[in-house]
Amino acid sequence: MKLLRFGPEGQEKPGILDGDGNVRDLSGKVADFAGAAVSLEALDTIRALDVASLPLVENPGRIGCPLAWVPNFFCIGLNYALHAKESNMPEPPEPIIFSKASSALSGPFDPVVIPRNSVKGDWEVELGVVIGKPTLYVSEDDALDHVAAYCTINDVSEREFQIERQGQWIKGKSAPTFGPVGPYLVSADEVADPQTLRVSLDLNGDTVQDSNTSDMIFSVRQIISHMSQFMQLMPGDIIATGTPSGVGMGMKPQRFLKPGDVMEIEVEGLGRQRQEAVAAE
Incomplete structure (x- = not known):
């Protein structure tokens, strides 16, 4: 999986690349990427999703840092x-x-x-x-x-x-x-x-x-x-x-x-x- 965050600084949404390299919106499934939301367990939950059914982001615009924050x-x-x-x-x-x-x-x-x-x-x-x-x-x-x-x-x-x-x-x-x-x-x-x-x-x-x-x-x-x-x-x-x-x-x-x-x-x-x-x- 390739996970990313897209949107203006401070307003980023979580996303995932589909098999064709298009950005799909994960914000209906994941609040953001940071801490426990990028744990192995959390990634397994994302991996089980039907990515092709997620909303297609035709123009993601700015690609932000893929982590909203880090503990360390x-x-x-x-x-x-x-x-x-x-x-x-x-x-x-x-x-x-x-x-x-x-x-x-x-x-x-x-x-x-x-x-x-x-x-x-x-x-x-x-x-x-x-x-x-x-x-x-x-x-x-x-x-x-x-x-x-x-x-x-x-x-x-x-x-x-x-x-x-x-x-x-x-x-x-x-x-x-x-x-x-x-x-x-x-x-x-x-x-x-x-x-x-x-x-x-x-x-x-x-x-x-x-x-x-x-x-x-x-x-x-x-x-x-x-x-x-x-x-x-x-x-x-x-x-x-x-x-x-x-x-x-x-x-x-x-x-x-x-x-x-x-x-x-x-x-x-x-x-x-x-x-x-x-x-x-």
């Missing part, structure tokens, strides 16, 4: 071998976990707003994982059974805020619009192996990131199992699993976002995003 927006740092190398940092011995503010959530085609005082805005294509049931002390063997869906994420970052200012990375990760997600939530049963997906990002038409999730230092299984040793993951939690090489910070000379830059982001099978960078008012 987790991220994994330095999780691709070549990215760690370009960052001049050793491969971590265990997953580096940090968070983005949930207010960073944004639609896949909405502008990315470069915040005030920003000088080092950057891009990061990532495979996103949505948790489908309470997850605590899960084994690696069972970890993927706790995934509801996968998605494309752009983990937009401000490197000066992240690295050169005091405190944790969350400061450089959490500005409004710094978390474009979507366009879809693709149910886990449609992703045979999350470790074989191409991940890519084009900047102004030039490919700057082009890798595969096989380059991950820690697999999705390992990430979920590891995190569950320290916290209980909940339905609707989202995890951005790390970015490959090709970020602006790693370029020589370094390159950072400026107003008018266009990012196009894709994870194989999970949909393509497009954002234009704009200056904060």
